[in-house]
Amino acid sequence: MANKYAIGIDFGTESARAVLVRLSDGAELASAVSPYADGVIDETLPGSGIRLEPDWALQNPMDYVTAVKETVPKVLAASGVSANDVIGIGIDFTACTMLPTKADGTPLCVLPAYRDNPHAWVKLWKHHAAQPEANKLNRLAEERGETWLARYGGKISSEWFFPKALQILDEAPEIYDAADRLIEAADWVVWQLTGVETRNSCTAGYKAIWSKEEGFPSPDFFAALHPRMRNIVQEKMQEDIKPLGARAGGLTAEMAAATGLLPGTAVAVANVDAHVAVPAATVTSTGRMVMIMGTSICHMVVGQQPRIVPGMCGVVEDGILPNLAGFEAGQSAVGDIFAWFVDHCVPAEYQQEAAERGLNLHQLLEEKASTLQVGESGLLALDWWNGNRSVLVDVDLTGLLLGATLATRAEEIYRALIEATAFGTRMIIEAFRSNGVPVDDLVAAGGLPERNRLFMQIYADVTGQEIKVVASTQAGALGSAMHGAVAAGAAAGGFDSIEEAAAQMAHLRDDTFKPNAENHAVYNELYQEYVRLHDYFGRGENDVMKRLKAIRARALSA
């Protein structure tokens, strides 16, 4: 039997990447990237030049369609694979990235009547202007004792679906009215590929407060939030939520012509970039945590039962893998903290040395920091440069560095910052464990494991656990291709389950990061100190960070 193939398309913040994958062994035969022409729209609106307010971040949905039409022909051509042998397509996306459309899927922002209104465009995941709406939603949910709140660590993020929807209604009711649909961009792209409107369980569950058992929040809740939102689900969404790996439909004739694929090629329902990487990291069963490690960290693990774990981002049945409860937690800044440090706190002589030796500053600092013994710096940090996502769920917490002396050097601070993020991950792991979600095994994916061995070794030493690393450097696109193969099904040469797909297509690297027992023992001591400071500053004993933020806000508004 001839080899069969699937294409995964990973829609990131700045570009989309398609990868063509062989189903028999997961070999990635070709990949192609398409940067979005309008990129992240955070200053002025394309066409009109209308200025956006601070914290806005939009996108142009047509860039996503262009990306499909550009990248798929390229991977077909580069791999030399026949369209006859490509049996499935899957996509994954940033989330919650959402937009208003007409009933036929036409984005409002392409219609002349609406295109000069910022609210007609795609609100990107990092659009942070819906914080007042999120605050209102959270207060109301607490007052009403909404049971779903606990599934999200007690707080709905301003990045998620309903705060963004409410912002449209608050600030541009005409757009809210004109929108027949409010939809995740992920689902919208699948709609463009298939002509069929679907909703995937992952974004619905993690971003739109949906659960398999309870559905969406009640009309009464929405009505209390805003009278005109009472029937938002019935009016502007879809209650038929599809599990991951399900077939959304077949490729339309138009998209087939544009891409060179066959009409009717199976298209899987959409997925989220982090979550789709879980099976791509070989993980299809309970107890194995996948960490996507980059600017931030996303921690995912599945369990037999939904459980309430304080401070997690969400628990969703079918959210990561079918018929299992998917748990997500996260750290809001990890690589971002190291990048901040390198940009703003490293002296010129280090820049010079790095330049002379052909290293970047991260490499130089990693090299210098690697020579330090555990505990030698005398430093301890709280990794809250961008607040704390899990387990405190508090954006108003800030970073702390303790233990500085006149002998403290940049590489010591760099290492202390890495260690602080590792302590943050350990805290998350322990929160899962102590609330009945086993975490026996760690698998890493993302950019940082590729780039920084010290970072990975510190995580192994701090957690005391071996860390395996995903073999693919495109775990998102690989995972999407795997879901495409599942959507096609075994009868077509694909797979009938994600487990089967993972068994064939997903791999780990041979080399792993093993904890050093001596280092782990010292880190146990340091971790106790971290926990104490974490609780002192994070759980209300001394709210100095919030008071400083309030004083800062007053100073800036004066």
Place this chain on the structure above:
Amino acid sequence: MANKYAIGIDFGTESARAVLVRLSDGAELASAVSPYADGVIDETLPGSGIRLEPDWALQNPMDYVTAVKETVPKVLAASGVSANDVIGIGIDFTACTMLPTKADGTPLCVLPAYRDNPHAWVKLWKHHAAQPEANKLNRLAEERGETWLARYGGKISSEWFFPKALQILDEAPEIYDAADRLIEAADWVVWQLTGVETRNSCTAGYKAIWSKEEGFPSPDFFAALHPRMRNIVQEKMQEDIKPLGARAGGLTAEMAAATGLLPGTAVAVANVDAHVAVPAATVTSTGRMVMIMGTSICHMVVGQQPRIVPGMCGVVEDGILPNLAGFEAGQSAVGDIFAWFVDHCVPAEYQQEAAERGLNLHQLLEEKASTLQVGESGLLALDWWNGNRSVLVDVDLTGLLLGATLATRAEEIYRALIEATAFGTRMIIEAFRSNGVPVDDLVAAGGLPERNRLFMQIYADVTGQEIKVVASTQAGALGSAMHGAVAAGAAAGGFDSIEEAAAQMAHLRDDTFKPNAENHAVYNELYQEYVRLHDYFGRGENDVMKRLKAIRARALSA
């Protein structure tokens, strides 16, 4: 009547500076600097090349004599003043800087039998290798309930006289035996000038646990510290302590020949560099605090009565001004913290901008930090990069920075560090006030008031008090010249008291730093947060800093 003059010589860490001053108005007519040929000896012993252990810092006493012989002829020549009109000499010195000598004042380190022994040399103030001896002394004093301990904030520093003496006895008993005298370098230089051995009340009181009422610690205490130290005071010191401004003697014929001054010129007893600056800052009465602001800050104020103020460095009757109780407190790192920051935490782009604009990094950071509102950075620091001298008296405390975000910039941290040191000074002022020592008025001297206007304004805003600044940039040498004029006496054309000398010779600048009421109000809020963190980390609630230091020590010894 012809103008009369005095010469003050300020012996610093790296060099000595002589200034020739007109008595009628304090005009500084000439100055000359002599760098010490052997500088700070902290690696190898001159001559033998013997390696020193870490934390050692020695000097060559002959460098001091050379400095006198080099600088005095220069100021005479440069000013055109006749030796006939120079009626007095005063000197001030770093302290405790001490050495072992024979009975005739010959330093042991110049004798062939001893010169290859590091303990035969001058132990400079920042020789920190006597910490075990200081620990032993403090433990014993606590156990025995020695009443003098409270006069020094509950702790004798390893920098002071008896820990250094005990280190000699512990590690080089043959040097201890050979030493007929253990003496402050300040007093030793006066001995060289006059041929008369004296001890001044300032170093005796602040560095050698002497008080006017109680004298030195008892022989029983010394015997408990080390049996052979029982009679250290009687055997190797002098119990006749001279008040400041007293005439030690007249210039010897030999020193007169070497300097061009007249034999018999009045020489005042020695003084300490910080303390001698108090009358040079016009302060001769109670309630006016003088702050010497440089790498560290020394806070001095006089009161009618000795009082116990927790965490001060010392209270000494006659220690600063005759017949008054002199109180000293301090911050162990101030300018040193800013220098650390500039050296180790400022990115290359700032260096480049500073170079392009012909500024140094301090100037650039000051300029950028000046544009920030109070509280705008959201940062708060504990200024313990070199421990806390007052009011916690704890070298094991370390620096803390809280409130960092991904938007934090170097100038914000720089400003937060300045603010932290200002909060530290406010804490000291409040400790004095709440223990019955009035502080109504602030006068600044030292290098920082010259260089950094933002620094001074922040101190005014944090304390809520106007800060006046000494007119002389050589307050140490000026104060020494004033004491020389007092040693000469009014009959010789000098003065009969330091008050009279100050009235003529000491001046303040016209421009002062006045507190901004709005800034002060915000700083009051920030100060409350500082106090809370100060007490939490500094008073035993969470000893994390000490535990990290212990872990660090273990890591380094592994």
